[in-house]
Amino acid sequence: MKHIIIIALVGLSIISVSAQDACLNKENLKNLDASWEKAQLELNFDYIKSILADDFIWVHNHANTVDNKSAVLERIKRYINSNNKSTKSRISKDVKVIISGKTGIVSGITIIDRGPRPTTYHFMRTYVEINEKCYLIANQTMAIPDIE
Numbered sequence: 001m002k003h004i005i006i007i008a009l010v011g012l013s014i015i016s017v018s019a020q021d022a023c024l025n026k027e028n029l030k031n032l033d034a035s036w037e038k039a040q041l042e043l044n045f046d047y048i049k050s051i052l053a054d055d056f057i058w059v060h061n062h063a064n065t066v067d068n069k070s071a072v073l074e075r076i077k078r079y080i081n082s083n084n085k086s087t088k089s090r091i092s093k094d095v096k097v098i099i100s101g102k103t104g105i106v107s108g109i110t111i112i113d114r115g116p117r118p119t120t121y122h123f124m125r126t127y128v129e130i131n132e133k134c135y136l137i138a139n140q141t142m143a144i145p146d147i148e
Contacts, residue, residue, distance in 0.1 A: 023134040024104050026097040033106040037090045045076050053135035061143050088113040102129040120144045
């Protein structure tokens with residue numbers, strides 16, 4: 001009987017770790033973050049809506065603008081309705097991931113080309129696991145000035 005209980009506990013631990021690995025591991029978070037960038041480039045409203053946590057916050061350039069989920073979705077709708085496809089590319093590099101508990105932080109550099117010159121941003125995005133699914137709960141972006 002003792003062995004059955006131990007086996008059951010080990011099995012539950014493995015299932016719990018596997019469920020967490022499905023969402024919160026370094027490779028998955030890098031892929032999830034790349035899909036966030038792609039969804040913004042392609043103006044994929046449904047995907048963006050599905051990945052953002054309900055209490056999402058996005059702080060831009062020294063808090064020049066602070067968006068919540070509704071503001072992000074409204075901006076995407078405006079871009080779609082006006083056929084705003086000025087962004088030609090979004091390229092991330094130097095991506096790093098930190099995981100602590102049910103929270104993952106992805107940081108790095110994104111180069112966004114809207115012409116005539118690309119803008120380089122440092123980003124830090126926070127993902128949280130809720131009911132075994134990862135959501136983007138916070139995003140901070142900061143334009144990096146051009147050095148001439």
